[in-house]
Amino acid sequence: MKLATRMIHGGPTIDPQTGALGVPIYQISTYRQTSVDHFGKYDYARGDNPTREALEETIAVLEGGSRCLAFSSGMAAISTSLLIFSPGDHLVVCDDVYGGAYRVLSTIFSRLGITSTFVDATDLTAIEAAIRPETKGIYLETPSNPLLKITDLRGAVAIARRHGLITLVDNTFMTPYLQRPLELGCDIVLHSGTKFLNGHSDVICGFAVVKDAGLGQRIRYIQNAFGTGLGPQDSFLTLRGIKTLKVRMDQSQQNTMRIATWLKEHKRVTAVHYPGLADHPGYTIHAGQADGPGAVFSFELDSFEATKRLLEGTKLAAFAVSLGGVESIISYPARMSHASVPAEERQRKGITDSLVRLSVGLEDPDDLIADLDQAMG
Numbered sequence: 001m002k003l004a005t006r007m008i009h010g011g012p013t014i015d016p017q018t019g020a021l022g023v024p025i026y027q028i029s030t031y032r033q034t035s036v037d038h039f040g041k042y043d044y045a046r047g048d049n050p051t052r053e054a055l056e057e058t059i060a061v062l063e064g065g066s067r068c069l070a071f072s073s074g075m076a077a078i079s080t081s082l083l084i085f086s087p088g089d090h091l092v093v094c095d096d097v098y099g100g101a102y103r104v105l106s107t108i109f110s111r112l113g114i115t116s117t118f119v120d121a122t123d124l125t126a127i128e129a130a131i132r133p134e135t136k137g138i139y140l141e142t143p144s145n146p147l148l149k150i151t152d153l154r155g156a157v158a159i160a161r162r163h164g165l166i167t168l169v170d171n172t173f174m175t176p177y178l179q180r181p182l183e184l185g186c187d188i189v190l191h192s193g194t195k196f197l198n199g200h201s202d203v204i205c206g207f208a209v210v211k212d213a214g215l216g217q218r219i220r221y222i223q224n225a226f227g228t229g230l231g232p233q234d235s236f237l238t239l240r241g242i243k244t245l246k247v248r249m250d251q252s253q254q255n256t257m258r259i260a261t262w263l264k265e266h267k268r269v270t271a272v273h274y275p276g277l278a279d280h281p282g283y284t285i286h287a288g289q290a291d292g293p294g295a296v297f298s299f300e301l302d303s304f305e306a307t308k309r310l311l312e313g314t315k316l317a318a319f320a321v322s323l324g325g326v327e328s329i330i331s332y333p334a335r336m337s338h339a340s341v342p343a344e345e346r347q348r349k350g351i352t353d354s355l356v357r358l359s360v361g362l363e364d365p366d367d368l369i370a371d372l373d374q375a376m377g
Protein backbone atom coordinates (compact mmCIF):
# COMPACT_ATOMS: atom_id res chain seq x y z
CA MET A 1 0.00 0.00 0.00
CA LYS A 2 1.10 3.54 -0.77
CA LEU A 3 1.38 6.05 2.08
CA ALA A 4 -1.87 7.89 1.27
CA THR A 5 -3.75 4.59 1.58
CA ARG A 6 -1.95 3.67 4.78
CA MET A 7 -3.00 6.98 6.34
CA ILE A 8 -6.59 5.79 6.04
CA HIS A 9 -6.31 1.98 6.20
CA GLY A 10 -2.94 1.41 7.89
CA GLY A 11 -4.15 0.79 11.46
CA PRO A 12 -7.30 -0.74 12.93
CA THR A 13 -10.05 1.26 11.25
CA ILE A 14 -13.26 -0.72 11.71
CA ASP A 15 -14.80 -1.16 15.16
CA PRO A 16 -15.38 -4.94 15.47
CA GLN A 17 -18.43 -4.45 17.73
CA THR A 18 -20.46 -2.22 15.43
CA GLY A 19 -18.69 -1.94 12.08
CA ALA A 20 -18.20 1.79 12.68
CA LEU A 21 -15.62 3.33 10.32
CA GLY A 22 -13.33 4.34 13.15
CA VAL A 23 -12.03 3.23 16.52
CA PRO A 24 -14.21 4.69 19.28
CA ILE A 25 -12.93 6.88 22.09
CA TYR A 26 -12.40 4.41 24.93
CA GLN A 27 -12.91 6.99 27.68
CA ILE A 28 -12.08 4.55 30.46
CA SER A 29 -9.38 4.08 33.09
CA THR A 30 -9.71 0.43 34.13
CA TYR A 31 -10.86 -2.94 32.76
CA ARG A 32 -12.70 -5.81 34.48
CA GLN A 33 -10.63 -8.96 34.92
CA THR A 34 -12.04 -12.50 34.87
CA SER A 35 -9.15 -14.55 36.25
CA VAL A 36 -7.00 -14.12 39.34
CA ASP A 37 -4.19 -16.01 37.61
CA HIS A 38 -3.80 -13.99 34.45
CA PHE A 39 -5.10 -10.57 33.53
CA GLY A 40 -6.44 -9.71 30.08
CA LYS A 41 -4.63 -7.64 27.45
CA TYR A 42 -6.05 -4.51 29.04
CA ASP A 43 -5.92 -3.85 32.78
CA TYR A 44 -5.29 -0.14 33.38
CA ALA A 45 -5.34 2.69 30.84
CA ARG A 46 -2.04 4.31 31.86
CA GLY A 47 -0.57 1.27 30.13
CA ASP A 48 -3.02 0.40 27.36
CA ASN A 49 -5.99 2.00 25.68
CA PRO A 50 -7.47 0.76 22.38
CA THR A 51 -7.88 4.26 20.89
CA ARG A 52 -4.25 5.10 21.62
CA GLU A 53 -3.21 1.71 20.24
CA ALA A 54 -5.02 2.34 16.92
CA LEU A 55 -3.12 5.61 16.56
CA GLU A 56 0.20 3.98 17.47
CA GLU A 57 -0.31 1.23 14.91
CA THR A 58 -1.12 3.77 12.19
CA ILE A 59 2.01 5.81 12.80
CA ALA A 60 4.22 2.72 13.12
CA VAL A 61 3.01 1.63 9.68
CA LEU A 62 3.63 5.09 8.16
CA GLU A 63 7.18 5.35 9.54
CA GLY A 64 8.04 1.75 8.63
CA GLY A 65 8.60 0.88 12.31
CA SER A 66 7.70 -2.18 14.33
CA ARG A 67 6.34 -0.11 17.20
CA CYS A 68 5.11 3.39 17.92
CA LEU A 69 4.30 4.84 21.32
CA ALA A 70 1.97 7.83 21.66
CA PHE A 71 2.69 10.44 24.31
CA SER A 72 0.93 13.37 25.95
CA SER A 73 3.23 15.80 24.05
CA GLY A 74 6.25 15.90 21.77
CA MET A 75 8.37 16.77 24.81
CA ALA A 76 6.97 13.75 26.68
CA ALA A 77 8.01 11.55 23.72
CA ILE A 78 11.48 13.13 23.63
CA SER A 79 12.07 13.07 27.41
CA THR A 80 10.74 9.54 27.88
CA SER A 81 12.89 8.23 25.01
CA LEU A 82 16.00 9.97 26.40
CA LEU A 83 15.47 8.11 29.69
CA ILE A 84 16.83 4.96 28.03
CA PHE A 85 20.21 6.60 28.73
CA SER A 86 21.93 6.40 32.13
CA PRO A 87 24.10 8.66 34.31
CA GLY A 88 27.55 8.90 32.77
CA ASP A 89 26.22 8.63 29.23
CA HIS A 90 26.97 11.39 26.72
CA LEU A 91 25.04 12.55 23.66
CA VAL A 92 26.02 14.47 20.54
CA VAL A 93 23.16 16.83 19.64
CA CYS A 94 22.59 19.14 16.67
CA ASP A 95 23.08 22.74 17.79
CA ASP A 96 19.79 24.17 16.56
CA VAL A 97 17.72 21.48 18.19
CA TYR A 98 14.14 22.40 19.21
CA GLY A 99 14.27 24.84 22.17
CA GLY A 100 12.37 22.52 24.51
CA ALA A 101 14.75 19.64 23.76
CA TYR A 102 17.69 21.97 24.41
CA ARG A 103 16.10 22.90 27.75
CA VAL A 104 15.55 19.32 29.01
CA LEU A 105 19.02 18.27 27.87
CA SER A 106 20.89 21.27 29.26
CA THR A 107 19.04 21.70 32.55
CA ILE A 108 17.43 18.37 33.54
CA PHE A 109 19.30 15.51 31.87
CA SER A 110 22.63 17.22 32.61
CA ARG A 111 21.64 17.27 36.31
CA LEU A 112 20.97 13.53 36.10
CA GLY A 113 24.47 12.99 34.70
CA ILE A 114 23.45 12.54 31.05
CA THR A 115 25.47 15.20 29.26
CA SER A 116 25.32 16.64 25.74
CA THR A 117 27.68 18.31 23.31
CA PHE A 118 25.93 20.56 20.78
CA VAL A 119 27.51 20.58 17.32
CA ASP A 120 26.78 21.89 13.84
CA ALA A 121 25.42 18.59 12.51
CA THR A 122 25.50 19.78 8.89
CA ASP A 123 29.21 18.98 9.26
CA LEU A 124 29.64 15.21 9.70
CA THR A 125 33.24 15.63 10.85
CA ALA A 126 31.97 17.83 13.72
CA ILE A 127 29.63 15.04 14.81
CA GLU A 128 32.40 12.45 14.78
CA ALA A 129 34.87 14.79 16.52
CA ALA A 130 32.46 15.24 19.45
CA ILE A 131 32.19 11.49 20.13
CA ARG A 132 33.83 10.34 23.38
CA PRO A 133 34.29 6.89 24.91
CA GLU A 134 31.10 7.45 27.00
CA THR A 135 28.98 8.70 24.05
CA LYS A 136 25.84 6.61 23.58
CA GLY A 137 23.66 8.54 21.16
CA ILE A 138 23.38 11.10 18.35
CA TYR A 139 20.30 13.33 18.46
CA LEU A 140 19.33 15.09 15.21
CA GLU A 141 16.67 17.24 13.62
CA THR A 142 16.59 17.71 9.86
CA PRO A 143 15.44 20.12 8.53
CA SER A 144 16.28 21.89 11.77
CA ASN A 145 14.32 24.55 13.54
CA PRO A 146 14.32 27.48 12.79
CA LEU A 147 17.13 27.68 10.20
CA LEU A 148 16.12 24.60 8.18
CA LYS A 149 19.65 23.24 8.21
CA ILE A 150 20.07 19.80 6.69
CA THR A 151 21.93 16.87 8.23
CA ASP A 152 23.00 13.97 6.04
CA LEU A 153 21.13 11.16 7.81
CA ARG A 154 22.87 8.32 5.96
CA GLY A 155 26.24 9.86 6.82
CA ALA A 156 25.27 10.30 10.49
CA VAL A 157 24.02 6.71 10.69
CA ALA A 158 27.33 5.44 9.26
CA ILE A 159 29.20 7.30 12.04
CA ALA A 160 26.76 6.04 14.69
CA ARG A 161 27.17 2.42 13.54
CA ARG A 162 30.95 2.72 13.57
CA HIS A 163 30.84 3.84 17.22
CA GLY A 164 27.90 1.68 18.37
CA LEU A 165 25.59 4.66 19.03
CA ILE A 166 21.82 5.04 18.93
CA THR A 167 20.57 7.63 16.40
CA LEU A 168 17.50 9.66 17.38
CA VAL A 169 15.79 11.93 14.84
CA ASP A 170 13.06 14.49 15.47
CA ASN A 171 10.96 14.16 12.29
CA THR A 172 8.26 16.71 13.22
CA PHE A 173 8.80 19.09 10.27
CA MET A 174 8.69 16.33 7.65
CA THR A 175 6.20 13.74 8.96
CA PRO A 176 6.54 10.17 7.62
CA TYR A 177 4.86 11.33 4.42
CA LEU A 178 7.99 13.25 3.43
CA GLN A 179 10.83 11.55 5.34
CA ARG A 180 11.23 8.12 6.97
CA PRO A 181 14.48 8.07 8.99
CA LEU A 182 14.06 4.41 10.08
CA GLU A 183 14.43 3.43 6.40
CA LEU A 184 17.76 5.29 6.40
CA GLY A 185 19.02 3.32 9.40
CA CYS A 186 18.09 5.65 12.29
CA ASP A 187 16.93 3.95 15.51
CA ILE A 188 14.34 6.23 17.15
CA VAL A 189 12.08 8.65 15.30
CA LEU A 190 10.48 11.34 17.47
CA HIS A 191 7.53 13.56 16.68
CA SER A 192 5.58 16.42 18.02
CA GLY A 193 2.25 15.19 16.64
CA THR A 194 0.86 18.54 17.75
CA LYS A 195 2.07 19.90 14.41
CA PHE A 196 1.42 18.37 10.95
CA LEU A 197 0.39 14.88 12.06
CA ASN A 198 -2.70 16.10 13.88
CA GLY A 199 -2.70 19.21 11.72
CA HIS A 200 -5.59 21.18 13.18
CA SER A 201 -3.99 23.07 16.09
CA ASP A 202 -6.28 21.39 18.61
CA VAL A 203 -4.24 18.59 20.23
CA ILE A 204 -0.90 18.31 22.05
CA CYS A 205 0.69 14.91 21.41
CA GLY A 206 3.97 13.18 20.58
CA PHE A 207 5.37 9.91 19.25
CA ALA A 208 8.42 7.69 19.41
CA VAL A 209 8.78 5.11 16.64
CA VAL A 210 11.34 2.29 16.46
CA LYS A 211 12.19 -0.70 14.30
CA ASP A 212 13.93 -2.72 17.02
CA ALA A 213 11.46 -4.52 19.30
CA GLY A 214 13.81 -4.48 22.30
CA LEU A 215 14.27 -0.73 22.07
CA GLY A 216 10.48 -0.31 21.77
CA GLN A 217 10.01 -2.38 24.91
CA ARG A 218 12.48 -0.22 26.86
CA ILE A 219 10.70 3.01 25.90
CA ARG A 220 7.30 1.43 26.54
CA TYR A 221 8.44 0.40 30.06
CA ILE A 222 9.37 4.02 30.91
CA GLN A 223 6.18 5.38 29.31
CA ASN A 224 4.04 3.14 31.52
CA ALA A 225 6.17 3.74 34.61
CA PHE A 226 6.10 7.54 34.20
CA GLY A 227 2.54 7.76 32.88
CA THR A 228 3.37 9.87 29.83
CA GLY A 229 0.93 8.19 27.41
CA LEU A 230 -1.66 10.01 25.32
CA GLY A 231 -5.34 10.18 26.37
CA PRO A 232 -8.12 8.58 24.27
CA GLN A 233 -9.85 11.80 23.13
CA ASP A 234 -6.59 13.27 21.80
CA SER A 235 -5.71 9.91 20.21
CA PHE A 236 -9.02 9.93 18.35
CA LEU A 237 -8.57 13.49 17.08
CA THR A 238 -5.04 12.76 15.91
CA LEU A 239 -6.19 9.62 14.08
CA ARG A 240 -8.76 11.77 12.31
CA GLY A 241 -6.13 14.36 11.43
CA ILE A 242 -3.76 11.78 9.94
CA LYS A 243 -6.37 10.69 7.38
CA THR A 244 -5.83 13.97 5.50
CA LEU A 245 -2.07 14.25 6.07
CA LYS A 246 -1.15 13.72 2.42
CA VAL A 247 -3.52 16.29 0.93
CA ARG A 248 -2.66 18.84 3.64
CA MET A 249 1.09 18.41 3.16
CA ASP A 250 0.85 18.51 -0.64
CA GLN A 251 -1.14 21.75 -0.65
CA SER A 252 0.81 23.48 2.13
CA GLN A 253 4.10 22.57 0.46
CA GLN A 254 2.93 23.95 -2.87
CA ASN A 255 1.85 27.19 -1.16
CA THR A 256 5.20 27.38 0.67
CA MET A 257 7.17 27.18 -2.56
CA ARG A 258 5.13 30.07 -4.01
CA ILE A 259 5.59 32.26 -0.94
CA ALA A 260 9.29 31.47 -0.40
CA THR A 261 10.03 32.27 -4.06
CA TRP A 262 8.11 35.55 -3.79
CA LEU A 263 9.87 36.56 -0.54
CA LYS A 264 13.29 35.96 -2.09
CA GLU A 265 12.62 38.90 -4.42
CA HIS A 266 11.17 41.19 -1.73
CA LYS A 267 13.25 44.29 -1.03
CA ARG A 268 12.99 44.01 2.78
CA VAL A 269 13.99 40.31 2.87
CA THR A 270 17.71 39.61 3.24
CA ALA A 271 17.62 35.78 3.40
CA VAL A 272 15.17 32.91 2.89
CA HIS A 273 15.91 29.52 4.49
CA TYR A 274 13.96 26.77 2.70
CA PRO A 275 15.37 23.44 1.49
CA GLY A 276 13.03 23.59 -1.51
CA LEU A 277 15.09 26.44 -3.02
CA ALA A 278 17.96 25.26 -5.20
CA ASP A 279 20.43 27.68 -3.57
CA HIS A 280 19.83 26.26 -0.07
CA PRO A 281 23.16 24.72 1.07
CA GLY A 282 21.42 21.44 2.02
CA TYR A 283 19.24 21.22 -1.11
CA THR A 284 20.91 18.15 -2.67
CA ILE A 285 21.30 16.18 0.56
CA HIS A 286 17.69 16.90 1.52
CA ALA A 287 16.41 15.85 -1.91
CA GLY A 288 18.32 12.58 -1.51
CA GLN A 289 16.73 11.65 1.81
CA ALA A 290 13.25 13.23 1.76
CA ASP A 291 10.31 13.37 -0.64
CA GLY A 292 9.73 17.12 -0.32
CA PRO A 293 10.91 20.29 1.42
CA GLY A 294 7.86 20.62 3.70
CA ALA A 295 5.75 23.60 4.64
CA VAL A 296 7.86 25.47 7.21
CA PHE A 297 10.59 27.94 6.39
CA SER A 298 12.25 31.01 7.86
CA PHE A 299 13.42 34.33 6.51
CA GLU A 300 15.24 37.42 7.68
CA LEU A 301 14.24 41.04 7.30
CA ASP A 302 16.45 44.10 6.97
CA SER A 303 15.62 45.51 10.42
CA PHE A 304 14.00 44.71 13.74
CA GLU A 305 11.38 47.44 13.06
CA ALA A 306 10.27 45.72 9.85
CA THR A 307 10.20 42.38 11.67
CA LYS A 308 7.99 43.76 14.44
CA ARG A 309 5.68 45.38 11.89
CA LEU A 310 5.31 42.10 10.03
CA LEU A 311 4.66 39.98 13.13
CA GLU A 312 2.08 42.37 14.52
CA GLY A 313 0.53 43.28 11.19
CA THR A 314 -0.45 40.01 9.50
CA LYS A 315 -4.18 39.36 9.42
CA LEU A 316 -4.26 35.82 8.03
CA ALA A 317 -1.10 34.20 9.39
CA ALA A 318 -1.58 34.11 13.16
CA PHE A 319 1.30 35.48 15.20
CA ALA A 320 1.69 32.45 17.48
CA VAL A 321 3.94 29.62 18.57
CA SER A 322 3.55 26.19 16.93
CA LEU A 323 3.24 25.14 13.29
CA GLY A 324 1.70 22.54 11.04
CA GLY A 325 -1.94 23.60 11.25
CA VAL A 326 -4.43 24.19 8.44
CA GLU A 327 -4.06 27.88 9.29
CA SER A 328 -0.78 29.67 8.59
CA ILE A 329 1.25 30.56 11.68
CA ILE A 330 3.97 33.20 11.80
CA SER A 331 6.36 33.05 14.73
CA TYR A 332 9.37 34.74 16.19
CA PRO A 333 12.00 32.14 17.20
CA ALA A 334 14.07 34.55 19.35
CA ARG A 335 11.15 35.11 21.73
CA MET A 336 9.14 31.93 21.15
CA SER A 337 10.53 28.47 20.27
CA HIS A 338 14.08 29.48 21.22
CA ALA A 339 13.38 31.81 24.16
CA SER A 340 14.86 29.17 26.49
CA VAL A 341 18.19 29.35 24.60
CA PRO A 342 20.49 32.03 26.15
CA ALA A 343 20.72 35.22 24.00
CA GLU A 344 24.45 34.83 23.33
CA GLU A 345 23.96 31.22 22.27
CA ARG A 346 21.08 32.29 20.01
CA GLN A 347 23.20 34.89 18.22
CA ARG A 348 25.99 32.36 17.75
CA LYS A 349 23.50 29.97 16.14
CA GLY A 350 22.19 32.63 13.73
CA ILE A 351 18.78 32.98 15.38
CA THR A 352 18.82 36.76 14.96
CA ASP A 353 16.29 39.36 16.11
CA SER A 354 15.02 39.77 12.55
CA LEU A 355 14.42 36.06 11.86
CA VAL A 356 10.81 35.05 11.27
CA ARG A 357 9.44 31.52 10.84
CA LEU A 358 6.39 30.82 8.73
CA SER A 359 4.31 27.64 8.76
CA VAL A 360 2.14 27.75 5.68
CA GLY A 361 -1.42 26.50 5.92
CA LEU A 362 -4.16 25.83 3.41
CA GLU A 363 -5.28 29.39 2.65
CA ASP A 364 -5.05 30.57 -0.95
CA PRO A 365 -1.37 31.54 -1.50
CA ASP A 366 -2.40 34.78 -3.28
CA ASP A 367 -4.18 35.92 -0.12
CA LEU A 368 -1.20 34.95 2.06
CA ILE A 369 1.20 36.87 -0.18
CA ALA A 370 -1.05 39.96 -0.16
CA ASP A 371 -1.27 39.76 3.63
CA LEU A 372 2.51 39.49 4.12
CA ASP A 373 3.03 42.32 1.62
CA GLN A 374 0.71 44.75 3.41
CA ALA A 375 2.20 43.86 6.81
CA MET A 376 5.79 44.48 5.65
CA GLY A 377 4.65 47.82 4.26
Ligand SMILES: *Cc1c(COP(=O)(O)O)cnc(C)c1O
Pocket residue numbers: 073074075076098100141145170172173191192193194195204205206
Ligand atom coordinates in the same frame (compact mmCIF):
# COMPACT_ATOMS: atom_id res chain seq x y z
C1 LIG B 1 6.77 21.50 18.85
C2 LIG B 1 7.99 20.71 18.68
C3 LIG B 1 8.45 19.84 19.69
C4 LIG B 1 7.74 19.72 21.03
O1 LIG B 1 6.47 19.16 20.91
P1 LIG B 1 5.24 19.47 21.91
O2 LIG B 1 4.13 18.69 21.33
O3 LIG B 1 5.03 20.96 21.89
O4 LIG B 1 5.67 19.01 23.26
C5 LIG B 1 9.57 19.08 19.43
N1 LIG B 1 10.25 19.19 18.28
C6 LIG B 1 9.86 20.02 17.31
C7 LIG B 1 10.66 20.09 16.04
C8 LIG B 1 8.72 20.81 17.46
O5 LIG B 1 8.36 21.65 16.48
